[in-house]
Amino acid sequence: MASTGSLRNVEGASGKKYGLIMPVKSKKVNISFGKNKKANLNSKPIKVNPLFSELNDEEDEDEDNLSTLASSRKNINLELRAMTKNASKQVEAEYQKAIEEDPNVYDYDEVYDSMKRDELERKGKHQNKDEKKKPKYIASLLASAERRKKEQMRIMERRIQKEREEEGDKYKDKEMFVTSAYKEQQDELRRLEEEERKKEGKNESNKGSMTGFYRNILNSRAHDPIKLKTNEDNDKKELNKTKESEEEESEEEDQLKEALNAGKKVALNDDNEIIDKRQLLNAGLNISKKKVKSLEKERQEERKRREEERRRAYELKKEEERKKREEERKRREAIKEQRKRAYEYVQSQKMEKIKAKEAEIQKQKEELQRKMSKRSTDDSISDAKRRYLERKKEKERLAALKK
Numbered sequence: 001m002a003s004t005g006s007l008r009n010v011e012g013a014s015g016k017k018y019g020l021i022m023p024v025k026s027k028k029v030n031i032s033f034g035k036n037k038k039a040n041l042n043s044k045p046i047k048v049n050p051l052f053s054e055l056n057d058e059e060d061e062d063e064d065n066l067s068t069l070a071s072s073r074k075n076i077n078l079e080l081r082a083m084t085k086n087a088s089k090q091v092e093a094e095y096q097k098a099i100e101e102d103p104n105v106y107d108y109d110e111v112y113d114s115m116k117r118d119e120l121e122r123k124g125k126h127q128n129k130d131e132k133k134k135p136k137y138i139a140s141l142l143a144s145a146e147r148r149k150k151e152q153m154r155i156m157e158r159r160i161q162k163e164r165e166e167e168g169d170k171y172k173d174k175e176m177f178v179t180s181a182y183k184e185q186q187d188e189l190r191r192l193e194e195e196e197r198k199k200e201g202k203n204e205s206n207k208g209s210m211t212g213f214y215r216n217i218l219n220s221r222a223h224d225p226i227k228l229k230t231n232e233d234n235d236k237k238e239l240n241k242t243k244e245s246e247e248e249e250s251e252e253e254d255q256l257k258e259a260l261n262a263g264k265k266v267a268l269n270d271d272n273e274i275i276d277k278r279q280l281l282n283a284g285l286n287i288s289k290k291k292v293k294s295l296e297k298e299r300q301e302e303r304k305r306r307e308e309e310r311r312r313a314y315e316l317k318k319e320e321e322r323k324k325r326e327e328e329r330k331r332r333e334a335i336k337e338q339r340k341r342a343y344e345y346v347q348s349q350k351m352e353k354i355k356a357k358e359a360e361i362q363k364q365k366e367e368l369q370r371k372m373s374k375r376s377t378d379d380s381i382s383d384a385k386r387r388y389l390e391r392k393k394e395k396e397r398l399a400a401l402k403k
Contacts, residue, residue, distance in 0.1 A: 154189050160315065176311015
């Protein structure tokens with residue numbers, strides 16, 4: 001709320017003061033008795049020495065300045081009080097007006113709580129969004145891992161196929177089992193191979209160099225036999241259709257003959273075609289030869305499929321057994337090698353001990369031999385000395401005899 005001046009000592013409705021609080025000067029209380037008052041009143045003025053009259057004039061001027069300052073301060077305070085009263089009245093009027101316009105204008109706590117509530121709700125929404133967020137790279141990592149896994153399966157399948165080709169007709173008389181999961185796996189591998197071929201074809205076709213152009217031409221020419229083969233297949237399909245239609249006609253003729261022989265009445269048109277084929281039906285279950293052949297063909301296909309499944313299951317079982325045998329063989333070889341190393345280590349330790357012992361014995365023998373040789377030299381020296389002394393005595397004796 002703007003005001004026209006500064007606020008000092010503004011009193012509110014509760015009696016509290018707001019703004020710049022100025023201290024109120026207390027009036028000086030003159031404590032005196034009646035005698036002193038009378039004495040002061042009846043006392044004569046003191047004579048001032050003319051030498052100090054100038055000082056007294058200056059003091060009077062100071063006193064006059066102080067009195068004017070005090071009076072101006074009083075006037076300012078009075079003006080301020082009047083202004084604060086007017087300001088408080090204006091504030092009260094504006095407060096009442098704001099309350100009348102909006103009773104909740106000063107409900108700061110409720111507004112703050114509502115603001116915080118909205119903020120908390122936004123945070124909760126952000127947290128929910130964060131919870132709904134999915135990882136960024138894990139999908140591509142899983143896809144690449146799945147692709148590598150399928151590539152390994154393809155490599156394994158090629159290896160198994162190569163082993164079968166090497167075996168030849170060794171297990172031709174054995175039953176074969178093929179599971180639905182294995183079929184699905186094979187279909188998936190074929191689909192991946194087809195996609196890779198298409199991708200390679202697109203890459204080759206997108207090449208703009210002349211080598212790519214000539215390669216595409218050669219590939220297109222190389223595919224001509226395939227087109228011829230597809231044409232041959234189409235021709236075979238047409239022949240099969242014509243054969244089926246001829247078989248149907250012959251079957252109808254046979255049924256017509258059988259019906260006429262059985263005495264049934266069969267209605268024919270001008271082209272000798274049967275109008276209502278239901279007249280050819282016999283009592284009971286009527287199965288056409290075509291249906292019998294198709295059922296027989298389905299049975300054969302089912303039999304082949306089961307044989308293939310048995311063969312695949314047998315091969316998988318055989319592969320697992322081979323792997324187990326290989327692992328067992330490696331484990332036994334590892335154990336054997338470990339035992340061998342332990343035995344060699346023990347033997348080397350024994351040999352080292354034996355060699356150390358032999359060296360010690362040899363050392364002792366050499367020491368003994370050295371001592372014995374030293375002792376023999378001492379004995380030989382004493383014997384020589386004794387013989388020398390004996391010869392000397394003999395010479396002295398002979399010399400004495402000659403004299």
